[in-house]
Amino acid sequence: MSAARRKWSAVTTTGALVATLAVLPQLAEAATQSTNVGPGDSTRMRPARTVHEIPTTEVGVRRPTGLTYDPAQGTLLVTGALPKGGSEVVAVTPAEKPRGREVRRALGDGVTAAFDPKTDQLTARTAGVAHPAGSAYTPDGTLHVLDAANHAIVSVAPDGTVSRTALPQLAGRTLRGLAYQPDQRLLYVADTSGARDTIYGLDASGSVVRSQDITDAKVANLQAMTFAPSADATDPAAEQNLFVADAGTATSLGRVAELTLAPAAAAAPSISMGTSRKVETGAAGTWSPNSPDPAGITYDSETLRLLVSDSEVDEIPGLFTSGKNLWTTSLAGVVETPGTTVTNPATGGWSSEPTGVAYDRPHGQLYVSDDDLNRIYIVPGPGIDKRWGTADDSPPTNISSSAIGATDNEDVAYDSKRNNLVLIDGVNDELYRLNPGPNGIFDGIKPGSDDVATHTDLERFGIVNPEGVTYDSARDVMVVVDNKGLWELGANGALIDAVDVSPLGLMLAAGVAVAPASDGSGKTSYYIVDRGKDNNIVPTENDGRLFEVTPTMPAIGDRPPLADAGPDTVADVGESVQLAGSGTDDDQTALSSTWSKVSGTGTATFAAGTSAASGVSFSAPAPTSCG
Numbered sequence: 001m002s003a004a005r006r007k008w009s010a011v012t013t014t015g016a017l018v019a020t021l022a023v024l025p026q027l028a029e030a031a032t033q034s035t036n037v038g039p040g041d042s043t044r045m046r047p048a049r050t051v052h053e054i055p056t057t058e059v060g061v062r063r064p065t066g067l068t069y070d071p072a073q074g075t076l077l078v079t080g081a082l083p084k085g086g087s088e089v090v091a092v093t094p095a096e097k098p099r100g101r102e103v104r105r106a107l108g109d110g111v112t113a114a115f116d117p118k119t120d121q122l123t124a125r126t127a128g129v130a131h132p133a134g135s136a137y138t139p140d141g142t143l144h145v146l147d148a149a150n151h152a153i154v155s156v157a158p159d160g161t162v163s164r165t166a167l168p169q170l171a172g173r174t175l176r177g178l179a180y181q182p183d184q185r186l187l188y189v190a191d192t193s194g195a196r197d198t199i200y201g202l203d204a205s206g207s208v209v210r211s212q213d214i215t216d217a218k219v220a221n222l223q224a225m226t227f228a229p230s231a232d233a234t235d236p237a238a239e240q241n242l243f244v245a246d247a248g249t250a251t252s253l254g255r256v257a258e259l260t261l262a263p264a265a266a267a268a269p270s271i272s273m274g275t276s277r278k279v280e281t282g283a284a285g286t287w288s289p290n291s292p293d294p295a296g297i298t299y300d301s302e303t304l305r306l307l308v309s310d311s312e313v314d315e316i317p318g319l320f321t322s323g324k325n326l327w328t329t330s331l332a333g334v335v336e337t338p339g340t341t342v343t344n345p346a347t348g349g350w351s352s353e354p355t356g357v358a359y360d361r362p363h364g365q366l367y368v369s370d371d372d373l374n375r376i377y378i379v380p381g382p383g384i385d386k387r388w389g390t391a392d393d394s395p396p397t398n399i400s401s402s403a404i405g406a407t408d409n410e411d412v413a414y415d416s417k418r419n420n421l422v423l424i425d426g427v428n429d430e431l432y433r434l435n436p437g438p439n440g441i442f443d444g445i446k447p448g449s450d451d452v453a454t455h456t457d458l459e460r461f462g463i464v465n466p467e468g469v470t471y472d473s474a475r476d477v478m479v480v481v482d483n484k485g486l487w488e489l490g491a492n493g494a495l496i497d498a499v500d501v502s503p504l505g506l507m508l509a510a511g512v513a514v515a516p517a518s519d520g521s522g523k524t525s526y527y528i529v530d531r532g533k534d535n536n537i538v539p540t541e542n543d544g545r546l547f548e549v550t551p552t553m554p555a556i557g558d559r560p561p562l563a564d565a566g567p568d569t570v571a572d573v574g575e576s577v578q579l580a581g582s583g584t585d586d587d588q589t590a591l592s593s594t595w596s597k598v599s600g601t602g603t604a605t606f607a608a609g610t611s612a613a614s615g616v617s618f619s620a621p622a623p624t625s626c627g
Helices: none
Strands: 019-023 049-055 064-070 075-081 087-092 098-104 113-116 121-124 132-137 143-147 152-156 162-166 175-181 186-191 198-202 208-213 222-229 240-246 255-260 275-280 294-300 305-310 326-329 335-339 354-360 365-370 375-379 397-400 409-415 420-425 430-435 452-457 468-472 477-481 485-489 495-500 509-516 524-530 545-550 562-564 577-580 582-584 593-597 604-606 613-618
Touching: 064 087, 064 113, 064 240, 064 255, 075 113, 113 132, 132 222, 143 175, 175 240, 186 222, 294 365, 294 409, 294 468, 294 524, 294 545, 305 354, 305 509, 354 468, 354 509, 365 409, 409 509, 420 468, 468 524, 477 509, 477 524, 593 604
Parallel strands: 064 222, 132 175, 175 222, 294 354, 294 509, 354 409, 409 468, 468 509
Antiparallel strands: 019 593, 049 255, 064 075, 075 087, 087 098, 113 121, 132 143, 143 152, 152 162, 175 186, 186 198, 198 208, 222 240, 240 255, 275 545, 294 305, 305 326, 326 335, 354 365, 365 375, 375 397, 409 420, 420 430, 430 452, 468 477, 477 485, 485 495, 509 524, 524 545, 562 582, 577 613, 604 613
């Protein structure tokens, strides 16, 4: 894996920008500041959050043994042991795009694999440690190797000088993995010995200055870890997340989990989900054929039926014999008609990855998202039998979702009030809107088309890895689902309300639909499909589920505005930098704005505090660490 030489430069930050644009009357964003947490103070430890996952079997490594980051090429280097000795090294972007592979016969254990920024080379050096448990380079070319048996870090400088740093605060703990965080200039180690998996940030003396709970990653067999830019292409390129290599278990394959160490941007959803009901769609249920990974769901308001799609059923050996990946069901979850997008004699095979579905009643057509081909398929009609995926369907047309901006298009919805398509991007935590323009036809983003795309960042609300979206015409809101909640958003992308669905124990919420309650009460229910365990990691999984929840939603009053503080900015103490905020209101009301400092030391002085565009300067440097 050759790489072009890369010139490194050191940047010392003496101040940090921590300003937030507030659009009156509601504060749009908030930031939190945590205190330092030591090894014995887990009750105050702020948890990291899993934001993305790479099943390494999809890039050719069943069980990763090592992980490092090549900044010159922008790729993660994943190592895996070969049956006849040595290792294979696979390059993959954080967003899962393969970038090459090579065999390293001399590389016996991937835990020693680390990328040297000075030489732009992948190396495997033990630094004399008998049983190394992790390795990492710092930008000056110094190699650091974790000696877990002796709770120390052995360092080898570029001139060959060897030093040893003891870790007395971590004595007796099971340590694994070593990663360097360039912004904080700290080495991180992982501790998997307790009830909570924890990472510790170490300074040059080996003292613990940061601690963070990573239990959310559910790491079964931690092998290595590294810091790298997020898979979320909308995040600032300079931001670094923690990537953890997990070799899996006897029944699960390997993966790389991406975790953000930043605090959640918003509070957890607070509205009770009310009554709930579960339907097993996989092996434990009555669906025939089974749906092991239900990915999309929509409500056909003409036939009063649900339509469920499964994007992974074809990947489970022996299960996809019928070619069925669409199910028409009653509101009670009883299958009435199975259908297909791959073996239909009338339309041919046009998608083996139907990740999302949306019914457009005004036009009598169906939208189907495909996150492998990055397409939105437009199926003109279900035919005379009024069932989708059967022999009398009409052939679909399609548009590119990646051209709109959704490179991980997990679901699609139709906003009937505005004649908009709405796409959800799980990796980038973004909501995209596509307006068909004056001609009223969805042509996509391409030369000659008049379609217009806009997007909203969802991570600011604490929404992580959203894979489902639908439109609720009665409340005129978009509804997004993740494992924690059902999130209502206005047309401008502002958060309105959120329903707590954490009691359901969702493993991978993949789709949501709004429809009448199945009990005939006249109430409105949310129908959520849960894929369960990922079949890319647990190949034999067949555990799909359908949930119905019936919350009591409060009336929507004056809809909140949406504020955007603009891109993150770094400044030296006393230096003035320019802020460029913006705000929008759902009903186009004129907005006023104000800037304020929400965290940090010293004083932030704003040149034009009531203008969306303002200069700002700081009187003191940012804190060196947070919990």
